[in-house]
Amino acid sequence: MIVGNRKEFGEILEKLGTARRVLVLGCNECVTVCGVGGEREVGVLASELRLYWQKEGQDFAVKEHTLERQCDYEYIDAIRPLTGEYDVILSMACGAGVQYVAEAYKPRLVIPAVNTTFLGVTLEQGVWSERCQGCGSCIVDMTGGVCPIARCAKSLLNGPCGGSSGGKCEIDRDTDCAWQLIVDRLTESGQMERYEEIQPVKDWRTGRDGGPRKRVREDLKL
Amino acid sequence: MKTNSRIEKLLGQGAFVVTSECGPPRGADPEVIRRKGELLRGVVDAVNVTDNQTSVVRMSSLSAAVILKGMGLEPVLQMVCRDRNRIALQSDLLGAGALGISNVLCLSGDHQKFGDHPQAKNVYDIDSIQLIQTVCRMRDEGKFLGGEEIKGKPALFVGAAANPFADPFEIRAARLGKKVKAGCEFVQTQCIYNIERFRRWMEMVRERGLHERCAILAGVTPFKTAGMANYMKKNVPGMDVPDEMISRMKGVPKEKQAEEGIRICVETIAELREIPGVRGIHLMAIEWEDRVAEIVKAAGLLPRPE
Numbered sequence: 393m394i395v396g397n398r399k400e401f402g403e404i405l406e407k408l409g410t411a412r413r414v415l416v417l418g419c420n421e422c423v424t425v426c427g428v429g430g431e432r433e434v435g436v437l438a439s440e441l442r443l444y445w446q447k448e449g450q451d452f453a454v455k456e457h458t459l460e461r462q463c464d465y466e467y468i469d470a471i472r473p474l475t476g477e478y479d480v481i482l483s484m485a486c487g488a489g490v491q492y493v494a495e496a497y498k499p500r501l502v503i504p505a506v507n508t509t510f511l512g513v514t515l516e517q518g519v520w521s522e523r524c525q526g527c528g529s530c531i532v533d534m535t536g537g538v539c540p541i542a543r544c545a546k547s548l549l550n551g552p553c554g555g556s557s558g559g560k561c562e563i564d565r566d567t568d569c570a571w572q573l574i575v576d577r578l579t580e581s582g583q584m585e586r587y588e589e590i591q592p593v594k595d596w597r598t599g600r601d602g603g604p605r606k607r608v609r610e611d612l613k614l
Numbered sequence: 615m616k617t618n619s620r621i622e623k624l625l626g627q628g629a630f631v632v633t634s635e636c637g638p639p640r641g642a643d644p645e646v647i648r649r650k651g652e653l654l655r656g657v658v659d660a661v662n663v664t665d666n667q668t669s670v671v672r673m674s675s676l677s678a679a680v681i682l683k684g685m686g687l688e689p690v691l692q693m694v695c696r697d698r699n700r701i702a703l704q705s706d707l708l709g710a711g712a713l714g715i716s717n718v719l720c721l722s723g724d725h726q727k728f729g730d731h732p733q734a735k736n737v738y739d740i741d742s743i744q745l746i747q748t749v750c751r752m753r754d755e756g757k758f759l760g761g762e763e764i765k766g767k768p769a770l771f772v773g774a775a776a777n778p779f780a781d782p783f784e785i786r787a788a789r790l791g792k793k794v795k796a797g798c799e800f801v802q803t804q805c806i807y808n809i810e811r812f813r814r815w816m817e818m819v820r821e822r823g824l825h826e827r828c829a830i831l832a833g834v835t836p837f838k839t840a841g842m843a844n845y846m847k848k849n850v851p852g853m854d855v856p857d858e859m860i861s862r863m864k865g866v867p868k869e870k871q872a873e874e875g876i877r878i879c880v881e882t883i884a885e886l887r888e889i890p891g892v893r894g895i896h897l898m899a900i901e902w903e904d905r906v907a908e909i910v911k912a913a914g915l916l917p918r919p920e
Contacts, residue, residue: 545725545727546695546696546722546723546725546736546738546741547738547741548722548738548741548742549741549744550741550742550743550744550789550792551741552780552781552782552785552789553722553742553780554722554775554776554777554780554804554851554852555724555725555780555851555852556780556781556782556851556852557780557781557851557852558781559781559782562724562725562728562851562852563725563727564727569781572781572782575782575784575785576782587785587788588788588791588792590743590744590747590792590795590796591744592744592747593700593739593740593744593747593748593759594739594740596739
């Protein structure tokens, strides 16, 4: 899933500027699962705003609403009548959702309340970890199911570097060395001969470096 | 000989090679490099020029290498994959060839987190093993990574680093094997303090016959103080400093610790020379170039061959 962090309240206030009629818009997908932008968090942020402006003695209108998805136009479009009453839409979706809402309601101001961070997994309640950088050509079958691009700080395809120590990465003792994990998995599955193969230079065109990506499936188009 | 490299020539003659290093300054003053170079003249066979080591911005390694070359020294151009993509790396390799540089050392590079610009975006388009392949392809096949032909191939003797002390230990010789397979002709190791572990690594290296295909230069760094020994043990990832070393440094008064550090270094060199497959020493006297001559002399490695 897509994982994010909510922005600090102070930063959100600053971004809102003089706007006091705010639609706080959540998303029921990834940001709900990682606890940053679902119905509950929409309620929390809306309450924070109301309390703050109340204390300041200001007039305001803060509306809470959570869409099934902010990355599908049908859901976004369905709230058109609601949006007219507000100066600003404060989106709590990921970076994709925020942009799609902004596109649908231009020229209305749409403000992100969340910093989108990574594609990851839930390690335990309240803990998420990065797993994928969307490079567009997966090789984890070669690396014991561990992605060195997303999980090695240097994205080394032929690691580990000389900074791997006690299973941890040189950048931080709390970060696992991806190549230690890869070696462990290859050893466990009797595939260490794979380690001896040199991974060739990667063609990054399938990733971000090839420019913004778009996918068209003719068979699915209406 | 594939190149005009002095290291390649000496290794070919069976000499025990001595290399050292020289960190470029954090400014544009060429005199800093010249002063350091002067201290190493006639004392070592080649001088590594570090590439923004520990991710701190310094004069470029290629510029500093050219300054040393102009003084008649033999530079080893260090290149890290952190800051340049394959376009810039290949371009600089051509430049190095054109400027008469004969040795290149291919490295991943420290993560920028450790440096003075931790906010920077890193590159890591290719890794150190792929950089070795790139240099060999350019030199031997006359081709760029993209497949186009090179007009005027860079004649570079190709080296890399090896760290016998990083984890996982069991793949450390296999990793060197990959570097050798990629075309690496010499390696300089991480600083050796734990000789026993280095011996075990060398056994694994010899089992694979890697020492016959790639010259292994054993890395040493003299401690200046007990504090430095302690710092290296605790804070430098992939560094193995046994407790005995630290107690030995702490066991002498502060004003005599530098001499003790040098004594340990000279003893270490003597032990390393006895290990089969070790073809030379890489002496990294960090900001201590003025002591290199006496260490090399005390180790019985002077004069250097012509």
